[in-house]
Amino acid sequence: MSVETxxxxxxxxxxxxxxxxxxxxxxxxxVLPRGDVSGLPxxxxxxxxxxxxxxxxxxxxxxxxxxxxxxxxxGAAPADGDVDGYDxxxxxxxxxxxxxxxxxxxxxxxSFRVVRARRDGYRIRGYRPGDEAAILELFRESFGVExxxxxxxxxxxxxxxxxxxxxxxxxxxxxxxxxxxxxxxRWRGLPPGVPVVGHQVGDTMTRRSARAVGRGPTSxxxxxxxxxxxxxxxxxxxxxxxxxxxxxxxxxxxxVGARVVEDVPYRELPKEARxxxxxxxxxxxxxxxxxxxxxxxxxxxxxFERVGERYGLLVERSAEYLRWRYPDxxxxxxxxxxxxxxxxxxGWVAAKRLPDRVEWGDALIDPAExxxxxxxxxxxxxxxxxxxxxxSERPAWWSRELDRLGFVRRPEPQDLVTxxxxxxxxxxxxxxxxxxxxxxxxxxxF
Numbered sequence: 208m209s210v211e212t213x214x215x216x217x218x219x220x221x222x223x224x225x226x227x228x229x230x231x232x233x234x235x236x237x238v239l240p241r242g243d244v245s246g247l248p249x250x251x252x253x254x255x256x257x258x259x260x261x262x263x264x265x266x267x268x269x270x271x272x273x274x275x276x277x278x279x280x281x282g283a284a285p286a287d288g289d290v291d292g293y294d295x296x297x298x299x300x301x302x303x304x305x306x307x308x309x310x311x312x313x314x315x316x317x318s319f320r321v322v323r324a325r326r327d328g329y330r331i332r333g334y335r336p337g338d339e340a341a342i343l344e345l346f347r348e349s350f351g352v353e354x355x356x357x358x359x360x361x362x363x364x365x366x367x368x369x370x371x372x373x374x375x376x377x378x379x380x381x382x383x384x385x386x387x388x389x390x391x392x393r394w395r396g397l398p399p400g401v402p403v404v405g406h407q408v409g410d411t412m413t414r415r416s417a418r419a420v421g422r423g424p425t426s427x428x429x430x431x432x433x434x435x436x437x438x439x440x441x442x443x444x445x446x447x448x449x450x451x452x453x454x455x456x457x458x459x460x461x462x463v464g465a466r467v468v469e470d471v472p473y474r475e476l477p478k479e480a481r482x483x484x485x486x487x488x489x490x491x492x493x494x495x496x497x498x499x500x501x502x503x504x505x506x507x508x509x510x511f512e513r514v515g516e517r518y519g520l521l522v523e524r525s526a527e528y529l530r531w532r533y534p535d536x537x538x539x540x541x542x543x544x545x546x547x548x549x550x551x552x553x554g555w556v557a558a559k560r561l562p563d564r565v566e567w568g569d570a571l572i573d574p575a576e577x578x579x580x581x582x583x584x585x586x587x588x589x590x591x592x593x594x595x596x597x598x599s600e601r602p603a604w605w606s607r608e609l610d611r612l613g614f615v616r617r618p619e620p621q622d623l624v625t626x627x628x629x630x631x632x633x634x635x636x637x638x639x640x641x642x643x644x645x646x647x648x649x650x651x652x653f
Contacts, residue, residue, distance in 0.1 A: 569648030
């Protein structure tokens with residue numbers, strides 16, 4: 208029996224009031240309210256086969272039950288960014304203003320999937336040039352602070368790994384009401400065959416007036432994140448990661464596939480702490496403040512290649528990345544300080560001075576030059592201020608160095624947790640827990 212025959216036979220049997228008798232009929236009934244097959248829309252049933260499209264999704268009736276039939280996915284990466292099969296069907300519905308209300312799978316060869324959706328006029332689509340004005344206005348309403356156009360372009364457009372990677376939801380009247388976005392970074396230490404790119408997710412937001420649209424998996428944030436996953440993530444990247452707190456953490460773990468890795472590892476060097484041994488070791492190193500991107504050259508690549516394996520799984524701290532991440536960043540408070548011994552780069556730190564603390568955001572130190580860390584920390588200190596930062600317990604040698612310096616573990620002030628959404632790298636959470644090194648500079652909060 209062909210898939211077309213099977214689909215139409217099942218639909219007609221259910222419309223005639225028959226009890227579901229196979230997996231396909233149970234899947235169709237399963238997407239209907241309380242399984243009541245009398246809820247099958249009279250003119251709203253469709254079948255999509257394989258990589259075919261739904262046609263003109265705008266012409267669909269306002270409530271539809273659509274079946275998709277095709278072979279199960281192999282897990283291979285999509286070619287040239289293409290999205291097809293069931294994923295294409297869902298994207299077509301989201302972009303045409305439909306809210307998926309129920310989904311069920313049935314069978315394996317071929318596999319059937321069934322979705323019920325209702326049009327509510329909230330359309331999800333990718334970024335288009337000119338959207339940034341509405342994005343910045345939504346950011347201001349959502350977070351109560353300004354994000355400058357320069358900072359937005361730096362983060363999402365000028366990133367050397369590509370972008371902008373943004374999914375947006377618009378109300379029926381055209382107002383921007385939701386955003387889910389990320390910027391790509393390269394990671395070192397992932398298993399063979401896994402893409403080296405992961406997404407740092409940030410600036411997710413929903414306009415207050417639209418937060419009651421849908422619930423849980425049908426909310427605008429869930430729909431917008433799904434659009435982003437289908438467009439930019441599935442089969443393309445190792446994982447998404449970010450730093451969340453409160454309700455957004457609960458939402459992300461319940462509805463968008465996120466998993467909590469751990470509490471953000473926060474440490475602080477008290478303002479009264481003394482750095483023992485500084486006179487003995489500190490004179491070994493020449494310290495240079497990096498003011499221009501041209502000062503970050505091949506020696507930074509050489510340092511990362513020399514020591515990267517000693518850190519485990521970490522963001523690739525190449526010269527190209529560092530030039531973008533620090534000198535190019537519009538936040539003029541960020542500073543990069545490097546330590547040299549006999550002309551060779553021994554390590555560097557990134558920090559900025561805030562009214563109540565020095566925020567230490569990033570570092571890479573040659574383990575053979577550990578005293579350089581003491582000299583660098585002493586240089587970024589400010590009288591009367593603690594030095595605070597996020598530093599994972601891994602690798603063990605790094606954690607011990609922080610202990611020797613006098614850094615004390617404290618609860619992160621905002622109760623932030625590290626979260627991940629695995630894609631191609633299915634064991635990403637376990638990898639980070641075992642070998643992951645990360646700092647505040649690996650996110651968008653520094």
